[in-house]
Amino acid sequence: MAEKMPAIMKTKPAYGAELVEVDVPKPGPGEVLIRVLATSICGTDLHIYEWNEWAQSRIKPPQIMGHEVAGEVVEVGPGVEDLQEGDYISAETHIVCGKCYACKHNRYHVCQNTKIFGVDMDGVFATYAIVPAQNAWKNPKDMKPEYAALQEPLGNAVDTVLAGPIAGRSTLITGAGPLGLLGITVAKASGAYPVIVSEPSDFRRKLAKKVGADYVINPFEEDPVEVVMSITDGAGVEVFLEFSGAPKALEQGLKATTPGGRVSLLGLFPRDVTLDFNNLIIFKALEVHGITGRHLWETWYTVSSLIQSGKLNLDPIITHRYKGFDKYEEAFELMRAGKTGKVVFFPKE
Numbered sequence: 151m152a153e154k155m156p157a158i159m160k161t162k163p164a165y166g167a168e169l170v171e172v173d174v175p176k177p178g179p180g181e182v183l184i185r186v187l188a189t190s191i192c193g194t195d196l197h198i199y200e201w202n203e204w205a206q207s208r209i210k211p212p213q214i215m216g217h218e219v220a221g222e223v224v225e226v227g228p229g230v231e232d233l234q235e236g237d238y239i240s241a242e243t244h245i246v247c248g249k250c251y252a253c254k255h256n257r258y259h260v261c262q263n264t265k266i267f268g269v270d271m272d273g274v275f276a277t278y279a280i281v282p283a284q285n286a287w288k289n290p291k292d293m294k295p296e297y298a299a300l301q302e303p304l305g306n307a308v309d310t311v312l313a314g315p316i317a318g319r320s321t322l323i324t325g326a327g328p329l330g331l332l333g334i335t336v337a338k339a340s341g342a343y344p345v346i347v348s349e350p351s352d353f354r355r356k357l358a359k360k361v362g363a364d365y366v367i368n369p370f371e372e373d374p375v376e377v378v379m380s381i382t383d384g385a386g387v388e389v390f391l392e393f394s395g396a397p398k399a400l401e402q403g404l405k406a407t408t409p410g411g412r413v414s415l416l417g418l419f420p421r422d423v424t425l426d427f428n429n430l431i432i433f434k435a436l437e438v439h440g441i442t443g444r445h446l447w448e449t450w451y452t453v454s455s456l457i458q459s460g461k462l463n464l465d466p467i468i469t470h471r472y473k474g475f476d477k478y479e480e481a482f483e484l485m486r487a488g489k490t491g492k493v494v495f496f497p498k499e
């Protein structure tokens with residue numbers, strides 16, 4: 151095995167990142183070293199790249215970026231019993247404490263001491279990466295590495311879409327970024343109909359259609375509430391899934407949801423949001439869910455089975471595939487410009 155490897159590293163507290171050569175790490179107790187087969191860019195990586203306020207408050211450079219991954223175990227650290235060389239794994243990116251009040255109630259997805267790879271420690275945008283054994287998820291050998299790497303964000307989408315009944319339900323999805331696109335395919339695979347998507351970007355509306363959306367709306371040109379009402383004969387949608395983080399989309403989605411309907415919110419808003427709670431939520435008796443991370447490990451079972459069912463339409467969502475990390479700047483800039491779905495790197499030896 152090589153002693154040095156390329157890695158996309160946040161080297162400085164400033165915009166961007168650098169492609170550097172670093173030592174291949176050694177797995178410590180309870181850890182494994184993986185050879186990275188595929189790794190994809192998350193919106194959080196973009197925030198770290200851009201060095202926004204959140205990143206400035208949380209990230210401590212120098213640090214290898216990235217957290218969505220599939221890889222093969224090449225070395226096992228002391229005390230690891232359940233994994234061996236050759237295992238094909240993905241990784242839950244939330245390292246939970248197992249000891250806090252939430253963990254003791256099996257609510258690991260809201261562990262109050264969560265640490266995240268590529269955020270609070272070195273990540274996976276490299277040829278090799280360390281994964282804590284407790285975070286490893288074994289994949290079936292025949293799962294494509296790019297699909298295996300997507301399981302982490304798919305888990306966010308699955309928890310959003312499947313937070314309540316979906317089969318046969320009219321559904322509005324706001325935001326067709328990478329996560330919204332994953333949400334569309336999960337909703338379609340789960341029998342939602344019609345799936346109506348509101349997204350201002352032409353490129354992403356086209357992708358939404360390719361992935362399976364039944365109707366697409368440009369919210370900057372037409373009123374999504376009026377369009378939803380006309381599609382649903384004035385009833386509004388049963389299910390509203392918010393994937394944009396846009397305050398306006400939240401308000402429109404709540405207006406377009408039928409009284410007694412279900413609302414699941416994944417998008418993160420850039421600021422406090424002001425809403426008419428009385429008329430938009432309380433008097434409509436809406437069921438509202440906040441969604442974060444993935445349920446451990448129930449969500450991973452669901453995601454893995456959905457991929458294996460062959461019912462997810464993931465290929466149109468993976469718009470950019472790069473061999474190696476050389477073109478990482480192009481990848482990040484395209485993603486920043488909203489000209490991508492999911493971007494996947496396949497590291498070279």
Ligand SMILES: NC(=O)C1=CN([C@@H]2O[C@H](COP(=O)(O)OP(=O)(O)OC[C@H]3O[C@@H](n4cnc5c(N)ncnc54)[C@H](O)[C@@H]3O)[C@@H](O)[C@H]2O)C=CC1
Nearest residue numbers: 193325326327328329348394395396399417418441442443
């Ligand atoms: N709760 C959680 O655990 C997690 C939340 N997130 C959040 O989920 C959201 C989606 O993630 P990505 O797809 O990566 O983000 P993204 O920023 O690529 O996608 C958001 C999409 O919303 C669209 N949009 C903007 N204004 C809109 C409007 N008024 N109506 C409808 N669509 C609108 C944008 O054009 C864009 O395509 C982000 O807010 C992200 O921070 C991401 C990961 C985990």
Ligand SMILES: CC(=O)[C@H](N)C(=O)O
Nearest residue numbers: 192194243266306443
């Ligand atoms: C922080 C992240 O980006 C991560 N995908 C998550 O699910 O929390």
Ligand SMILES: [Zn+2]
Nearest residue numbers: 192193194217
């Ligand atoms: Zn992420």
Ligand SMILES: [Zn+2]
Nearest residue numbers: 247250253261
């Ligand atoms: Zn905990």
